[in-house]
Amino acid sequence: MWRPARVDRNALKRFMSEHRFRKPCVILNPKAGSGRARRRWTALHPALEDALGPIDARFTEAPEHATELTREVLEAGADLVIATGGDGTLNEVVNGYFSNRAAVSPGAALALIPLGTGGDFRRSARVPQSPGEAIATIANGNPQQIDACRVQLTGHGGETIERYCINVASFGLGGDVAVAGKSNFLTPYSGTAAFLWATTFSFLRYRPKAVRLSLDGNSASEPVRIMEVVLGNGGYHGGGMLPCPLAELDSGYLEVTVIKEVPFIEFLRATPILYSGKIHSHPQCRHYRVKTITASSDEIVLAEIDGEALGSLPLSAEILPGAIRFVGLGGADEATGSAPINPGGA
Secondary structure: OOOHHHOOHHHHHHHHHOOOOOOEEEEEOOOHHHHHHHHHHHHHHHHHHHHHOOOEEEEOOOOOHHHHHHHHHHHOOOOEEEEEEOHHHHHHHHHHHEEOOEEOOOOOEEEEEEOOOOOHHHHHHOOOOOHHHHHHHHHHOOOEEEEEEEEEEEEOOOOEEEEEEOOEEEEEHHHHHHHHHHOOOOOOOOHHHHHHHHHHHHHHHOOOEEEEEEEOOOOOOOOEEEEEEEEEOOOOEOOOEOOOOOOOOOOOOEEEEEEEOOOHHHHHHHOOHHHHOOHHHOOOEEEEEEOEEEEEOOOOOEEEEOOEEEEEEEEEEEEEEEEEEEOOOOOOOOOOOOOOOOOOOO
C-alpha cells in the first residue's frame, strides 16, 4: 500500500504522474448490501490506493448524506467520486453531482463500486460485479459522457421536488414496490429478502391506475390504465428486470415502456418476459423514445427513481444528454451480450 510519508518528492511526482485522477474520493454507504460495504472496506481501501493513489474516503450517516458529501468534495476539488454501495447510494451521489441542471464540477468523473442489493445500474452500465474488477476498470478505463434524467414529481408531503436519475424511473407497480421495500420487517436482516417480500406484497395488492401521458410536448393522452410506466436511461430495474431493452446510457433519449392493464393471471404468466429483454413483444406493451415526458392522474400513483421511493404523480422528466462524465463502464451486457457503450471511450 502506498504511504506518502515513505517516498521522496521525486518519487511522489512520478507516482502522481501515473494516475489520471489527482483527488479521487470514495462515498461509501456502510449499510449497503445489508452491511456488506462496511465489511469489505478494509480490503477495498488498500486496493483502491494501489490503483488510484491516496483516497479521500467519506462514510454516509443518514439518508441524503451522500448527496451532501458529494457536493462538498466536488467543491473542494475532487476530480473523481466513486459511489461505493448500491443503486440508492449512486443516485444520491448523482444528485450531489448536479446543481441547477448543470454539473457542480464539469471536469470531475463519477464511478461505481457495486456493493448493494439490486445492482440495476451495474447491469445497465456493464460495471463488473467483482469490486476488484470494478476498481481495475476505473483505473484503466477512459471517462465517457453518459446521459442523466432530470425529474420533477410530487413529494410524499405534497411538495414539488426535483431529482436526477442515472438509470431508471418508474411509476405504478414499481413505485408501490419501492415504498414497500424501503422499510419492512425483513430490512434489518436481508435487503434481498426485503425486496422480494415487497415485490410479492405489492404485486398481489396492486390495481391498475389511469394516467395521462404527454410525450415530447404533445397534448396529453386520454387516461390509459397502466400496470407500470418505466422511463429508461438504462435498461434494468427491479433487481434484474429488463423493461427498457433498447436503452443506451449515451443515446440522448429516454426509452419509455408502458405496460397497460392486463388480467392478474396474464400478468403473472408474462412476468418472465420482463427478464428476457422481449417485453416489447407483449401486446399490452407500448414503447416510445422521447426527450421529455409528463404524467398525471386523478389517483395516487407512486413513483420511484433509481429504486428510491420519492413521491407520486404528477411527474415530468427530461433527458440531459452527456451530462455525466463516468468512468468504469464494463464488458458485454448480461442479457443480450452486446458490446460496451462507446468502447474505447473519448
